[in-house]
Amino acid sequence: MSEISAEEKAKAIRSLVAEMKLYNNPQELEELKKLIKKNVPFTMRGYFSAYLYLKAEGSLNSRRPHTRGQVRPTENGSSLYMNVGRQSRATVKDLAAFVCKESGIESSQILSIVFKQNFSFVIVDPQVAEKVVSAVNGKEFKGRKVKMSPSKEKNAD
Numbered sequence: 001m002s003e004i005s006a007e008e009k010a011k012a013i014r015s016l017v018a019e020m021k022l023y024n025n026p027q028e029l030e031e032l033k034k035l036i037k038k039n040v041p042f043t044m045r046g047y048f049s050a051y052l053y054l055k056a057e058g059s060l061n062s063r064r065p066h067t068r069g070q071v072r073p074t075e076n077g078s079s080l081y082m083n084v085g086r087q088s089r090a091t092v093k094d095l096a097a098f099v100c101k102e103s104g105i106e107s108s109q110i111l112s113i114v115f116k117q118n119f120s121f122v123i124v125d126p127q128v129a130e131k132v133v134s135a136v137n138g139k140e141f142k143g144r145k146v147k148m149s150p151s152k153e154k155n156a157d
Contacts, residue, residue, distance in 0.1 A: 004057070013053065077111040078129035079151035085118045088142050095120060095141075103128070103135035121151055 004012075023029060040048045084090060092113050100107050105128050112123040124132055129150065137148045 009053075012057075016053075076126075077123040078126045080122045080124060080129060080133060081147075081149050081151045082120045082122055082136070083118075083147040084141055084144065085116045085120050087118055088144055090142055091115075095122070098139075098141050099124075099132060099136055102139050103132040105132060122148075 020029070036045065036048070082095075084095060092115050095113055095115065096107060096110055099105070099110060099122055105124070109125040109128050110122060111125065112121075114121040114123070122132070133148050133150065136146055139146050
């Protein structure tokens with residue numbers, strides 16, 4: 001599958017803007033605009049637009065969304081603690097690429113990443129959890145020595 005160049009994306013966006021200006025029901029757009037304003041934080045509206053573009057383009061179908069701030073159910077996965085978070089000036093995508101590169105696992109084996117300010121939880125396929133911990137622990141990520149270990153159960157004594 002070939003990637004669409006930035007120039008082609010810009011052309012598609014300009015085309016969509018031109019279409020939007022000619023849309024014959026501006027009241028419908030105004031109502032949606034109000035809903036978006038009410039439900040999407042101001043700082044996230046650009047990302048929201050970009051996400052809608054990717055969704056319309058169809059390139060999100062093969063991607064798995066990452067959670068941020070909430071742990072997805074882990075009954076089928078192993079949760080691994082990692083001492084890297086947003087303060088490391090990293091993104092979830094950077095973190096996933098690092099874990100895959102260092103451990104040799106496929107991105108599909110990362111079930112979820114919960115990205116906090118000072119740490120993260122990487123939820124992986126249980127069959128590769130030990131491999132990931134041993135491969136990633138002690139490596140350097142953006143100038144910081146990584147500590148990774150299996151997460152402790154919340155209710156553990």
